[in-house]
Amino acid sequence: MAINIKYIHATVKHFFLILFFLVSINNQINSKAPNQNYLEKSVTLNWIDNKPPGRFAGNTLGVPWPKGLISKDEKFAIDDGFSEQFMTQTWPLAYWPDGSVKWTAVAVSPNKCIKGNLRLVVSKGTMPAEKIKSIETDDNIIINTGVINTVINKKGDVIIASITRGGSEIANNGKLVMTMQKCSEVSNSHFLVKEKFTGNINRISLEQPGPVRTVVKIEGTHISEPGNSLIPFIIRLYFYANGENIRVIHTIIYNGDENLDFISGLGFTFNVPMKGEFHNRHVRFVGENNGVFGESVRGLTGLRRNPGDDIISAQIEGRETPALDKFPEPILKGINYIPAFGDYKLTQIASNSFSISKRTTEGFSWLTSAVGHRASGVGYIGGPSGGMAFGIRNFWQSYPSQIDIRDAAGSSAVVTLWFWAPDAHPMDMRFYHDGMGQDTYEKQWEGLEITYEDYEQGYEKPYGVARTSEFDLWVVEATPTRNELIEYAGMVTQPPTLMADLNHIQNAKVFGNLWSVRNESSPIMIRINKKLDWLFDYYKLQQDQHNWYGFWNFGDFMHTYDTHRHVWRYDVGGYAWDNSELSTDLWLWYYFLHSGRSDVFRMAEAMTRHTGEVDVHHLGRFAPLGSRHNVLHWGCSAKQMRISTAINRRFYYYLTADERTGELLNEQLHAHRSLYNIRPLRKRGVTQSPNPDKAWLSFGTDWGSMLGAWLTHWERTGCDSMRVKIKQSMESIAAQPRGFFTGGGLMDLNTGVFYKSDNDNVTVSHLSAVFGLVEICAEIVDLIESPLFEKAWLQYCELYNASPKEQRAVLGTDLGKMGLRQGHSRLTAFVAKKKQSEKLAKRSWNEFVNNNAQNSLSIPSIQNVIPPNVLNPVGEAPEISTNYAAQWGLAAIQCMSLINEYIVKLKLDEKK
Numbered sequence: 001m002a003i004n005i006k007y008i009h010a011t012v013k014h015f016f017l018i019l020f021f022l023v024s025i026n027n028q029i030n031s032k033a034p035n036q037n038y039l040e041k042s043v044t045l046n047w048i049d050n051k052p053p054g055r056f057a058g059n060t061l062g063v064p065w066p067k068g069l070i071s072k073d074e075k076f077a078i079d080d081g082f083s084e085q086f087m088t089q090t091w092p093l094a095y096w097p098d099g100s101v102k103w104t105a106v107a108v109s110p111n112k113c114i115k116g117n118l119r120l121v122v123s124k125g126t127m128p129a130e131k132i133k134s135i136e137t138d139d140n141i142i143i144n145t146g147v148i149n150t151v152i153n154k155k156g157d158v159i160i161a162s163i164t165r166g167g168s169e170i171a172n173n174g175k176l177v178m179t180m181q182k183c184s185e186v187s188n189s190h191f192l193v194k195e196k197f198t199g200n201i202n203r204i205s206l207e208q209p210g211p212v213r214t215v216v217k218i219e220g221t222h223i224s225e226p227g228n229s230l231i232p233f234i235i236r237l238y239f240y241a242n243g244e245n246i247r248v249i250h251t252i253i254y255n256g257d258e259n260l261d262f263i264s265g266l267g268f269t270f271n272v273p274m275k276g277e278f279h280n281r282h283v284r285f286v287g288e289n290n291g292v293f294g295e296s297v298r299g300l301t302g303l304r305r306n307p308g309d310d311i312i313s314a315q316i317e318g319r320e321t322p323a324l325d326k327f328p329e330p331i332l333k334g335i336n337y338i339p340a341f342g343d344y345k346l347t348q349i350a351s352n353s354f355s356i357s358k359r360t361t362e363g364f365s366w367l368t369s370a371v372g373h374r375a376s377g378v379g380y381i382g383g384p385s386g387g388m389a390f391g392i393r394n395f396w397q398s399y400p401s402q403i404d405i406r407d408a409a410g411s412s413a414v415v416t417l418w419f420w421a422p423d424a425h426p427m428d429m430r431f432y433h434d435g436m437g438q439d440t441y442e443k444q445w446e447g448l449e450i451t452y453e454d455y456e457q458g459y460e461k462p463y464g465v466a467r468t469s470e471f472d473l474w475v476v477e478a479t480p481t482r483n484e485l486i487e488y489a490g491m492v493t494q495p496p497t498l499m500a501d502l503n504h505i506q507n508a509k510v511f512g513n514l515w516s517v518r519n520e521s522s523p524i525m526i527r528i529n530k531k532l533d534w535l536f537d538y539y540k541l542q543q544d545q546h547n548w549y550g551f552w553n554f555g556d557f558m559h560t561y562d563t564h565r566h567v568w569r570y571d572v573g574g575y576a577w578d579n580s581e582l583s584t585d586l587w588l589w590y591y592f593l594h595s596g597r598s599d600v601f602r603m604a605e606a607m608t609r610h611t612g613e614v615d616v617h618h619l620g621r622f623a624p625l626g627s628r629h630n631v632l633h634w635g636c637s638a639k640q641m642r643i644s645t646a647i648n649r650r651f652y653y654y655l656t657a658d659e660r661t662g663e664l665l666n667e668q669l670h671a672h673r674s675l676y677n678i679r680p681l682r683k684r685g686v687t688q689s690p691n692p693d694k695a696w697l698s699f700g701t702d703w704g705s706m707l708g709a710w711l712t713h714w715e716r717t718g719c720d721s722m723r724v725k726i727k728q729s730m731e732s733i734a735a736q737p738r739g740f741f742t743g744g745g746l747m748d749l750n751t752g753v754f755y756k757s758d759n760d761n762v763t764v765s766h767l768s769a770v771f772g773l774v775e776i777c778a779e780i781v782d783l784i785e786s787p788l789f790e791k792a793w794l795q796y797c798e799l800y801n802a803s804p805k806e807q808r809a810v811l812g813t814d815l816g817k818m819g820l821r822q823g824h825s826r827l828t829a830f831v832a833k834k835k836q837s838e839k840l841a842k843r844s845w846n847e848f849v850n851n852n853a854q855n856s857l858s859i860p861s862i863q864n865v866i867p868p869n870v871l872n873p874v875g876e877a878p879e880i881s882t883n884y885a886a887q888w889g890l891a892a893i894q895c896m897s898l899i900n901e902y903i904v905k906l907k908l909d910e911k912k
Contacts, residue, residue: 041069044501045078045106045118048598053496054487057247057472058110058240060213062093062103062654063120063500064508070101070122077123078108087127088120089212093657094715097723097783102510102715105657107213108498109241118498131211132241141206143214145243148475152216152237157198159218159235160270163388165244165475171388174270175199176233176250177416178222181262184428194264197222199233207236207659214239215659230256231263232619236659246473249660250419253466253618258429265422267402268471271412276383278340281408282318282479284380284389285346285356286489287372292482293356294318295369297408298340305330318479320384341367342409347402347423348375348395351549361409376489379403381413382479389474389485391492392417394606397554398469400424419469420551427551431460432571432631441683444637453573454628456637456683464619465634467551468609468660494602499655502596511651512778514826515590516897522904527857528892534859535885536591536600538877541862542568543603545874552633553577555603555610557584559629563878566870576631578882579615582770582823585648587889593651594893608652612664616644624667625674639678641671641705646712647772653712665716668709672697673749689746697754698744699733700768708776710752711783723784725752730780730789738762739792741799741811762811764800766819770887774827774894794834797827801847821847822856823887829898841902848895853906 043063047053072092077085093103106120135142140161141152148170151161160174176199181192200223208215216237223229231252238247250268274281278298285293300307300315307328314321324332341358345366348354354375357366377395381387395401402421406414420427438444438455448454472492480488502517520526539557542548546568548557558568560575569575578584588604591597614633616626626643628636646668653661676695679688686696697703707726714722729752736742736757743763745754781790799807801824804814818824825847832840849856860877867873896903 041074042079042119042121043504045120045498046501048497048499048596048601049494050598053491055484055491056110056496057245057474057491058108058213058238058243059496059498060105060107060657061498061500062105062657064103064505064510064654065101066508067096067102068098068100070104072099072101074101074104074122075124076104076106076120077125078106079119079121081117081119085121085123085125087123087125089127089210093654094712095718099718102508103654106498107240109212110243110245120500127211130242132209132214132239134206134209134214136206141204141216143216143237143239145239145241147242147244148246150237150239150246152204152218153201154204155201157200157223159199159201160237163246163473163475165386165477168386169273170382170386170475171270171272171473174268176220176222176235177265177267177269178231178263179265179422180224180230180256181264181426182260184262184426184430195224195226195228197224197228197230199223199235200229210239210241212241217659230261231266234660234663244475246475248471248473249468249658250471251466251468251613251660253464254429254462255464255619256429258431258462262426262428263420264426265418266420266427267416267418269414269416270388270473271414272381272388273412274383274408274410275385276320277324278409279315279335280320280383282380282383282387283344283358283405283408284318284480284482284485285344285403286376286378286391286485287354287356287370288374288376290486291372292485293370294482295341295358297342298335298338300331300338303331303338305334307331318384318481340409342407342413344369344405344408345402345423346375346377346379347421348377348399349421349424351396351399351547354396361407376493377401377403378485378489378492379405379415380476380480380485381405381408381415382476384478386475386477387479388415389476389480389488390415390417391472391474391489392419393470393472393492393495394554395493397549397606398551399549400551417471419467429462431635445683448574451573452575453630454636454638454683459622459637459639460632460635462632462634464617464623466613466616466618468613494598497598497601497656499596499601502593505593509782510654511590511593512775513782514775514778514830514894514897515593516893516900517593518595519896519900522906524853524857524903524906525896525900527853528896531857531859532591532595532889532892535880535889536588536597536603538862538880539882539885540599540603541875545872546570552614553610555606555608556615556633557607557882559883560881561876561878563876566865566874566876571631573631574629574636577629577633579627579629579633579636580611580643580645580648580771581629582767582820582883582886583648583772583775583890584882584886585611586772586775587886589651590893591889594896605652608649608661611643612649612661616664618667622678623674624671625678638680639674640680640701641668641675642701642771644668644671645705645708645772647705647708647776650708650712662716665709665712668705669713671709672702672706672747675702676749693749694746694755695749696744697747698765698768699740699742700744700765700773701771702744703729703733703747704769704771704773704776706752707780708772711776711780726780727784727786728753730784730786732756734786734788734792736792738811740768740796743768762813762815764815764818766824769796769800769827770820770823774830774890778830794831797831798840800824801828801843820887822850823891826891826894826898829895832902833898838902841899844895844899845902845906848891 076090077087079085089107092101096102133144143150149164163171178197180195202220204218207217218235222231234251236249281297344358356370359366374396378391380389400421402418404416557578559578562569592600617623622639625639627634628638630636646665732754737760741762807814828844862875
C-alpha cells in the first residue's frame with residue numbers, strides 16, 4: 001500500500017495548529033482575574049444522603065458564593081457529567097455589601113440529575129422548551145407542569161378545583177377541613193357537639209411563576225356553616241417542570257379560646273373519581289420496614305371458589321384483571337355477594353402504634369386489618385387507569401395523624417389527610433395549672449426560685465402559636481407497584497435534598513466563618529469530633545426513648561434531666577421543653593455544616609420548623625416574640641426575641657430557600673417594638689419610657705436578636721437605609737461608657753440608636769452572648785466597617801473570661817464569678833483569631849477544656865436503667881444537659897475553626 005507523504009505532513013501540521021489554539025485558549029482563561037474564572041463559578045452539588053434517590057420530585061437549594069464573584073444577572077445550568085448541561089431556574093437570596101450575590105436559590109426539576117456528578121455552572125444558555133405554564137384568570141390559577149394540569153380557585157372553600165393527567169381527571173374538590181368542639185371530653189355537664197369548618201380563601205398569589213418551579217400561596221381562615229371564623233391558615237403549593245407531584249406546605253395559627261375551642265380534626269381532603277369494577281380499585285398503605293398493605297375494594301382471594309392465578313396475580317399486583325366474561329362461571333355468578341369495602345383508615349394515635357381498619361360503608365362495623373408501630377404515612381387509591389398516591393411527612397413523629405379513604409366503592413372516593421386525627425382525643429391547648437396563687441411579681445419570683453417557671457397570669461395562653469405540616473400528592477397513570485410505593489414513601493419521609501459541597505460553603509465564608517468542615521488532622525481533633533458525634537447521637541437516643549414527638553412537640557428537646565426519676569423534667573417548670581435555650585438550634589446547624597450528616601440536617605430542620613412556629617406568637621399581644629422554656633411551649637411569661645430570633649432561622653432559609661421560613665424572618669424585623677409593652681425586666685422593677693418610640697433593650701439577647709433580623713433583611717434586599725440603621729446602632733453601643741459592658745440601654749425604636757447612658761457601672765450577664773450574639777457579631781464585623789464597634793466587641797470577647805487582674809486593669813473592677821466559661825471560650829478564640837494571638841489561643845483552649853483535655857473530651861458512659869426502676873428501659877448520662885450540649889458543641893466547632901493551628905499542635909495529655 002502506497003504512503004501519501006503530503007497527506008501525513010498536512011495532518012501533522014493541522015494537529016499542531018489545533019494544539020497551539022487550545023493552549024492559547026487555556027492561557028487566556030488562566031490569565032483572567034480570579035472572579036472571572038469560569039471554574040470558580042461552579043460548585044459540586046451533593047445529595048445529603050450520599051446517594052442518588054430512588055424517586056425524585058424536584059428540589060430547591062441555596063448555594064453561597066464568595067464576595068465579589070457572582071453578579072445578580074448570572075444564569076446557571078446543571079451539568080450531570082453524562083449529558084448536555086441543562087438550564088435551571090435561579091434567583092438571588094442574599095447579597096454581599098458590594099452588591100454581588102451571596103446566596104443563589106437553585107430549583108432542580110424531576111427526572112434530571114438522578115445520577116452523575118452534579119455541578120452548578122454559570123451558563124449563557126436559554127431555558128428549555130419544557131417548562132411550567134401558568135395561566136391566571138379572574139377565577140383561577142392554572143398550572144401545567146407538562147405532565148399534570150392543576151386548576152386552583154381564587155375564592156371559596158375549594159382550593160384545588162381539579163387535577164388532570166393525560167386528559168383524565170385524577171382528583172378534584174381539594175379543600176382544608178377542621179372540626180371543633182366546645183369541651184375536651186364528655187361529662188355530666190358537657191355534651192359533645194362538633195362543628196365543621198372548611199378553609200376559606202382570603203388571598204391567593206402566584207408567588208413564583210416558574211419556569212422550572214412555580215409556587216402558589218393561599219391565605220385564609222376556617223369558616224363553619226353558622227359563619228364562625230377560626231384558625232387562619234397559609235398553604236403553599238409547589239410544582240416543578242415535568243413533575244407529577246404537588247408538594248404542599250400547610251401552616252395554621254391558633255387564635256381560639258383554649259378553654260372553649262378544642263380542635264378535634266384538622267386536615268386536607270379531596271375526591272378521586274373511581275372507574276371500573278370494584279375488584280380493579282386498589283387501596284395501598286405503606287407501613288414500616290418497606291411493608292405494604294395492599295388490597296382491593298372487592299377482594300378475589302381467599303374465596304371458596306378459585307378465580308385462577310391470572311386473575312389473582314393481576315389484582316394483587318394492581319394490574320387490570322381480564323374482562324369479566326373471562327372469569328370462571330362460579331366467580332362471575334357470585335361476585336355481587338363478595339363484600340365491597342369502600343372505607344379505609346390508617347391511624348397513628350401514638351408514635352409507636354398505628355392501625356389499619358376497613359368497613360363496607362358508613363353505619364357498619366370497622367374491621368381491624370393490620371397493626372404496626374410507625375407508619376410512613378403514605379397511601380394510594382385508584383385503579384389501572386390512574387389514581388392518587390399521597391403522603392404526610394413526619395407522620396408518626398407528629399402524631400396523632402390519620403389518613404382516611406371513604407366511598408371507594410362509589411363514583412368518587414374521598415381522601416382526607418389528617419394532621420390531627422379525628423380518632424384521637426381533641427387538641428388540648430389549656431395551661432397545666434391554675435396559677436397556684438401567683439398573683440404578684442413577688443410570688444411569681446418565689447415560684448421561679450422553686451420550679452424555674454416564670455409564670456404570670458394571661459401570659460400562659462397559646463394565642464398566636466403556629467404549626468407547619470408538609471404533605472405530597474403524586475398523580476399517577478396506573479396503580480404503582482409495591483416497590484414504586486416504597487420508593488415514594490422514602491421520598492415523602494426523607495425528601496431527596498441537594499446541598500452545595502460543604503467545602504464550597506466554608507470557602508464562601510458565610511455564617512460568620514466560625515466553622516470548618518470536619519478535620520481529623522490531629523489526635524485532639526479526632527477526640528473533639530468523636531464527642532461531637534456522641535452528643536448528637538445521645539440526643540437522638542433521648543428523643544426516641546422519651547418520646548419527644550407529637551403535633552406540638554416534634555422538633556424540640558427537653559432542657560434538664562431528673563436523675564432520681566430517670567426522666568427528663570417534663571413536668572417541672574422551666575426545666576421541661578428547651579425552646580432554643582442557649583442556642584440549641586445553632587448547635588445543630590453548625591454541627592451539620594461541620595459533619596454533613598443527613599440525620600443532623602433533618603433534626604435541625606424539624607427544630608427550625610418547631611421553634612420558629614410553635615415557640616413563637618404570630619398573632620396577638622405577644623407577637624412576634626417567643627416564649628422561654630416551660631412545661632408547655634407557650635407557657636412562660638418571659639416573651640423574648642432571643643427565642644423568636646431570626647438568627648436561628650437563617651441557616652434553613654439560606655440552605656433551602658424555604659418561603660415560609662422567609663416569612664418568619666420578615667416577621668422579626670420589628671420585633672423590638674414589642675418590648676415596649678412586654679417589658680423584659682418588668683418583674684425586677686425596671687420601668688418603661690412613657691414614649692412609645694423608646695424601649696430598653698439589653699445589648700446581648702435583645703439587640704443581638706434584633707441585629708439578626710436587620711442583617712438578614714439587608715442581605716436579602718440590599719436596602720442601604722437598613723445598613724445605615726445597623727451601623728448607627730452598632731456605633732451607639734460602642735459609644736457607651738463601658739461599651740458592651742454597659743449591659744443595655746434605651747433605644748430609639750425608629751433609628752436603632754441607643755441613647756448614651758449616664759451610668760458608668762459595669763453590667764454583664766453570662767447569658768448575653770449565648771443566644772446568637774457571638775455568631776451574628778462574627779458576621780457583622782466583616783460586613784460593616786466600624787472600628788469603634790469592632791474594638792468594643794473584641795474587648796468584650798477578650799475580657800469576659802480574662803483574669804480578675806486583667807479585667808480590673810481595663811474596667812477598674814473585675815466581673816466576679818461568671819458562668820458558662822467553657823461556652824465563652826469561643827469568644828476568646830474569636831479575638832485570638834482577629835489579633836493573631838497565640839497567647840489568647842492558648843487561653844481559649846484552656847477555657848474550653850477547663851485545664852484538663854482528658855476530662856473535657858472524655859465521652860460519658862451511658863448507664864442503662866431497666867424496670868422496675870423505670871417503666872421502659874432507658875440509657876442515661878446524668879451529667880448531660882441541653883444547655884451543656886449546645887454550648888459545648890458550639891465551642892468545640894468554633895474553637896476548631898478559629899484556633900485550629902494551635903489545636904493541631906497539642907498532645908492528648910495537654911493540661912496547661
